Amino acid sequence: MKPAILMTDPAHYDVRYEINPWMRPAEWTPEHLSSAIRAWQDLKRALERAGADVSVIESTPGWPDMVFAANLAVVFDRKFVLARFRHEERRGEEAHFRAALGARADKEIISLPPGMIQEGAGDFIWDVTRRIFWAGYGQRSDRSAALWIGDVLGAETVPLELASPRFYHLDTCFCPLSGGEVLYYPPAFTDDALRAIRARVAPQALIEADAQAAAAFCINAVNLGRTIVMSKAPRSWRAILAGRGYKIEEVDLAPFILSGGAAFCLTLRLDNAHVTASLEAATG
Numbered sequence: 001m002k003p004a005i006l007m008t009d010p011a012h013y014d015v016r017y018e019i020n021p022w023m024r025p026a027e028w029t030p031e032h033l034s035s036a037i038r039a040w041q042d043l044k045r046a047l048e049r050a051g052a053d054v055s056v057i058e059s060t061p062g063w064p065d066m067v068f069a070a071n072l073a074v075v076f077d078r079k080f081v082l083a084r085f086r087h088e089e090r091r092g093e094e095a096h097f098r099a100a101l102g103a104r105a106d107k108e109i110i111s112l113p114p115g116m117i118q119e120g121a122g123d124f125i126w127d128v129t130r131r132i133f134w135a136g137y138g139q140r141s142d143r144s145a146a147l148w149i150g151d152v153l154g155a156e157t158v159p160l161e162l163a164s165p166r167f168y169h170l171d172t173c174f175c176p177l178s179g180g181e182v183l184y185y186p187p188a189f190t191d192d193a194l195r196a197i198r199a200r201v202a203p204q205a206l207i208e209a210d211a212q213a214a215a216a217f218c219i220n221a222v223n224l225g226r227t228i229v230m231s232k233a234p235r236s237w238r239a240i241l242a243g244r245g246y247k248i249e250e251v252d253l254a255p256f257i258l259s260g261g262a263a264f265c266l267t268l269r270l271d272n273a274h275v276t277a278s279l280e281a282a283t284g
């Protein structure tokens with residue numbers, strides 16, 4: 001079975017407010033939209049070449065960040081735990097995503113308890129090797145929500161506190177790979193979070209990104225089997241990943257980095273489950 005990925009069409013993407021330090025509304029021009037649409041299509045093709053089945057939901061005018069599908073829900077075993085956003089600027093995406101899901105009967109749609117904030121798979125990352133979730137909190141998502149979701153999904157969940165507004169979602173600074181390696185950017189984490197990572201990942205499996213690779217959003221990667229799809233990478237970062245036996249697929253995602261997002265943020269993996277049927281299980 002192919003890995004299943006959901007993306008949101010980029011038709012209504014733009015950068016008009018600032019809810020993270022990467023966002024620069026003053027630099028946004030209408031030309032950015034056409035380059036963003038091309039970049040999004042390149043990403044979709046790269047994911048399909050790497051073996052994914054990509055489905056697309058419609059975006060909604062007025063919600064320019066809805067293109068970052070990773071933030072819309074946590075999906076596991078066909079359960080969709082809908083996100084609840086920290087910032088008013090993204091709150092409206094929740095209802096539109098719920099409506100977009102409405103037509104599909106093969107899933108259970110779950111809402112967070114009142115008051116809990118959690119921004120989807122961007123802060124809740126499945127580790128196919130260790131069979132655990134790693135959950136970011138402290139910037140956009142609450143620790144209590146991470147633990148609640150772990151319980152609901154019946155999956156071990158390791159909360160990791162994020163220390164920097166620049167790395168405000170876990171997927172900007174942490175990426176487990178199919179071979180058991182973990183890409184991460186240490187300055188993004190508190191000391192306790194670093195201890196939790198190092199307690200579960202052997203030193204030889206931990207791959208540290210430098211500031212340049214982290215700022216190029218090259219940890220925000222989509223790993224499918226032995227392929228890593230990510231934004232344009234510094235040469236040194238490509239060499240490290242190639243040295244571990246991964247095939248690198250780069251896509252120029254500059255128009256999305258202008259909003260603080262890249263490859264992983266633009267995707268929502270639909271087929272993570274207690275029992276994995278897709279290619280990671282075969283090749284990972």
Ligand code: ARG
Pocket residue numbers: 019020023065068070071090121122123169171172259260261262264265
């Ligand atoms: N502008 C968006 C925000 O600040 C970018 C989201 C990127 N998504 C992610 N999963 N890191 O919410």
